[in-house]
Amino acid sequence: MLDIHLLRTDLENVCKRLLTRGFSLDMTYFQKLVEERGSIRTNTQKLEENRNNISGMIGQLRVAGHGIDDKEIGDFLHQMLVIHDQLSLAKISLGKIESKLQQFLEVVPNLPHSTVPKEGKNEEIRRWGTGKTSDSLSFSVKDHVSIGEGLGLLDFKTATKLSGARFSIMKGGLARLHRALAQFMLDTHTQKHGYTETNVPYLVNAKSLYGTGQLPKFEGDLFKIHRERYGKEEGMTAQELQGKIHDVDSPSLQEENWYLIPTSEVPLTNTVRNEIVSLESLPIKLTTLTPCFRSEAGNYGKDTHGMIRQHQFDKVELVQIVHPQKSYEALEQLVGHAEKILQKLELPYRVVVLCTGEIGFSAAKTYDIEVWLPAQNTYREISSCSNCEAFQARRMQARFRNENGKPELLHTLNGSGLAVGRCLVAVLENYQNADGSVSIPKVLRPYMGGINRLIA
């Protein structure tokens, strides 16, 4: 969520910056809402002030021993009847206008940072390593699907039987390699990069998803768990109860629903929701390994083959919660932490900075790390590292007590460190041999019981 003060004081500039990321903000509607809210609020507060004054005076009279029948009190009570009615109406319209404004603001994306490229192209920042190709390897490279199936360790057909499209089963050495990757990542981030290992819920409530920005705008990308926990209200028939259960949009039920996490950014970042943390506790650096669940709605044609785009995948996540002045420094470090994993695995990659048109809803600046996939003869995204500045913190009311002892919004960052499934794909393709076997990267061998290749 953007700072409403910023919108009010610098509306045109904000609109311009939002336009660069393809979001057009309705200025006149916004201004109309703000003005209306102002006058309704002033009116409401005047009425409340009046009410407080008069009821205070009634209180004084009562304390002084006057009875309710006294004429003075009677006059006051009479006035209060009028105020009471006016106030009820005023509060209703105030509530309406405030929720309109809220609904307007909560779908406005973050402002891109000034260093984000404005034209519609991501910019490559740096490359590491040299990508292998069929030519450089002097044999025809296979993609991860044929490698995995060739080894007899990767099985999409059975997974489809169990669950449907976009799932997979790994077995034997491949499943172990997958686990080895995740363990290696976690160990590196906790032991070398100073992150605290965390274990988090995979089911979260709507408030958490709102906090990090997935809700309300991107509900379609999420898997929702309907919890049927409804107290039967008095006089409610069975049919009415049934109706209530299926009215999933009713606000009270939104609270009841759980969602499978699309990324562990959600639980990690929301640990500070509604908190005021101390200055000394910063930076907070958390990492966790979790499955991630994505419905991939709207991606039906993309990457239908293989493990690149699945409904469920494991990911090691890095989250930093930092002082606002340190967040860009932290972003560089965080990208570096993710890169380190690829370097140690000796997987070629490049880092790109996303342009204004491509950054995610909550992000002010994002670096993608793309790993080399020989079979696709291209780089594919394996990590996305973002600084969300105060955008999520404002939604979450996540603050710290600053140098002057005043609460101030934190900055939040997150990045994959890395997506385990895609990393496995990269290892398979980059470490494949002409005979169909796959060598094990050196750093993973301790996690693999010392074996150095997967053989059919």
Add this chain to the structure above:
RNA sequence: GGAGAGGUGGCCGAGUGGUCGAAGGCGUUCCCCUGCUAAGGGAGUAUAGGCUCAAAAGGCUUAUCGAGGGUUCGAAUCCCUCUCUCUCCGCCA
């Protein structure tokens, strides 16, 4: 799943209808006193808004005592729903 007890400021804890945004204590900030230390004295110390002011300071004001509704002229206090925590019983990896 059943029964009960609770949720008040940074923390502890009082407060069962009326000058209560909330006693008292702890913590903390500033000032005074003391040769230093210890002790002592005084003042302050929630958050988010609105209005006022050139701005800051200050002043005025609204909301917030787990959340949301209700009763009432008036709610931290009474009623309802939800939620979380704790205790006991049951079940369970």
